[in-house]
Each structure stands twice: as C-alpha cells, then as structure tokens.
Amino acid sequence: MKILAVDTSTTSCSVAVVDKDLLLAEMTIDREQTHSKHLMDMIHTVMGFSGLAVSALDGFAVTRGPGTFTGLRIGISTIKGLAVASGKPLVGISSLDALAEQCACSAYLICVLLDARKGEVYFAGYRFQNGVLKKEIDERVLPPRQAVRDINEPSLLVGNGARLYQDTLAETMGGMAFFAWPCQNTIRASTVAWLSMSRFEKTETDDVATFVPQYIRKPAAELNYKKSESVRVDFDVSLKGCGYH
Template sequence: MLVLAIDTSTKIGSVSLYDDKIGVIGELNLYIKVNHSAVIMNMIDNLFKMTKLSIKDVDRVAVSVGPGSFTGIRIGVAVAKGLCYGTKKSIVGINELDLLVQNIEAGEGIVIPLLDARKERVYYSIYEKKEGFKRVTEYKDGELKTLLEEVKDKKVIFCGDGATVYEKVIKDSMGENAIIISKGNSIPRSVLAAQLAVEMEEENLYTLEPFYVNKSQAEREKEEREAKEKNSK
C-alpha cells in the first residue's frame, strides 16, 4: 500500500510517501513562516516530482486532523479531501497526539505529547508505553500547571512543541522526573502518520472533519472580552 501523508497541524508542514513493503519513499518537512495554504500543494507536487510518482499511484491519503493550529488543520484536511474527491482514493484521519508519541522509540513508561495552545495551555493526552502505545486518557485542552500537578510524582517523557516551549515550567515543577525530548526529535513527521494509516480502517470522505478539542485562543479571548464588557455594565 502506498500512502500519501499530510500534516499541517503545527508550524512544521510535512508531506511524505510511504510504502508498507518498501518503507519511506520520500518526505519533506518545512517550517512554515506564512499560511500553510501558500506552500502545501507545492510541497506535494515537489514530492511527486522527486519520487517520479503521482496521485494515481497512491492507494490512501492520511492527514493529521488535529489538535493544533486551527487554520493549519483546516487547510490540511481540505487538501487531503480535495485530492480524494477527484481520484476516489481512501482517506484516514490521524490524531496529532497519536502521531507525536510515535517519535519515542526507546524506553517504557508514561509518555505525554504536548502541543502549545498558548498562555501555558496545552493540548495533550497521556499514554503508557510498553511494547506499543496505549492511550489512557481522553484528548484534552488544559492548563499545563494542572497537568503537571497530576503527574509530578511520576517519571514522564514529554514530547512535542509544548514540551520544548514550556521546558523550564516542566522542569521547575517535576525536576528529574521529567524527560524532555529535544526539538529535533519532537517534530510531527507525516511519515509516522502514514505508518499508522496502513493499519487503520478507511474513513468516510464526506464526514471526516478536523478535531479541535476545544476553542481557539482567539475564540477564548473574544469570550473573555465579552464577559468583561457584560460585567462592567
């Protein structure tokens, strides 16, 4: 099975081609300074050119559905669905947190991927790693300090941009109990989504939607302003 994978949930745009028998065919990762919409199709086109393949060769499209950047998620899902509409390829949505934990190869124990939701809020879920990963909580959007209070007496591996952005906060709270995976090993790689997609059930193209977990920062700030204005009257 040849899988085209797309991830635009963070500032790192990632596209890849993965064959379940051969392995990685090609992968492009790019820090996006502008909107993902300006570059993601060019990345896909360049990937096909470099590998001398096309969308016709692809069996399945995998896309990160979030959580993460609201705009980025919408763009990635729209591009993936657009590719599948015209070509009748199967599609699979991958949760970004499920994808991030795949970066952790060695060791066992508790792993918590963190995505920065700003103002010391994070998207996260808690996983237990033995032979594989088992998610033991729901996908959540919460205050980092609340999460750290919950796990401070345990040995925890943290990964994702939330782990590196808030490294000092985590270390101050947990000390040696916290292992922070470096930036280079914490980026979301679409090829990991492709590997997961091989084993997953095909999803309905028409009902696949972004997974936001909670409201965006802009929406939260708007509600806070409106509440303050209401209380001041």
C-alpha cells in the same frame, strides 16, 4: 500500500509518501508562513521524488488535530480535495498520537504537549508496552503545570509545548521530567502515514464528506460569537426589565 500523508497541525508542515514500511520521499519545513503558501508545492515535489502519480496511491492520511485551527483546515481541505478528485480513501490521525509514536520505544510514560496558545497545551499520555503504544491519559487542553502536576513517575515530554514550557514543566515535575530530542518535537508525515496503515488494511477509513478537524478546544471565532450572543441576550433582558420591550 502506497500512502500520501500530510501534517499541518503546528507551525511545521510535513509531506511524505510511503510504500508499506518503505519511505519513498519526505519533506518537512518550519516557517512563519501560512501553510497554504507552500503545501501544494511540497506535495508536488514529494510526489515527483517518489516517482509515483496520484493515481498510483492507495489512499491519503492527514493529522486531524489537535493543533492550530488554520493549519488543520488547510491540511485537511487539501487532502479531502485530493481524495475526492482521485476517489481514494482517507484516514485521519491524531497529532498527539503521531508525536507519541516518534518516542514509542521509551521506557518512560510519554507525555505529549502541543502549544495551544493562551497559556495552555494540548496534552495526552502514552505508555509503550509489549510492542504496543497505549494511550493512558486522554486528550485534553489545560495549562502546562496542571497537565503534569499529578504525574509522579519518570516521564518523557515531547512536542512544541514541552519545549515552550520546559522550565515550568521541569519545576513542576522535578527530577521526573525528561525531554525528547529536538528532532522528535516535530511531527513527521511519514509517522502519520505508518499510523494510518492498519486502518487502511482493515478498511476503517473516514468519510471524506463528513471528515473535519478535531480541535478539542472550540475555535476563537466560535467562542467570541457565543460570547457576543450572551451579551446581546443579557442586554435584551435588561431592556425588558426597564420597560423598553
């Protein structure tokens, strides 16, 4: 099964083509630029190195979130466009699941932390048992200290949130905090592709028409709109109380 996979959920951008358990080509960059500037060029480059045409692919995989709102929209809209144009299926993968998978053989509890900005992280906990990675703590967004304060066992911390808040996490967890290798903190598109395989095989694909990012936290624009609406309602009520309505 030949899959083109993309990750744009963080500042890094990764594109890969895999054929079953074989990695044909992969490219990952981390630059302070919007992913729209280079994603399509990366896809063309990786497809060229793989020696495949889009028509030869069996499907597409993409991280669905959580992550940066703009990055997710760019990656998902690009892959949806390719899926619609080619008539091939699409599978969305959790960005937290992908990072956990890159540490899957750890004997410790795997704590994935992605920077959510505003002093918070996207967080989930996993455990690798009997060759299977299981999610033990559901995805959530909260301050880093709060994310790990109830964990009382040795844990492997991975993700750009773990790197950003390393001192805070180490202070909170004491000697139970162990940090992943730097290379494990970046999501690889090949990991996204391999995680999607079982769903493609079971035909548990996503509906391309309705597939959207899963943010966990609502975008700032939506929150600001609701806040302004609340202020407007309160203002209208106050005017009525003064006899102006």
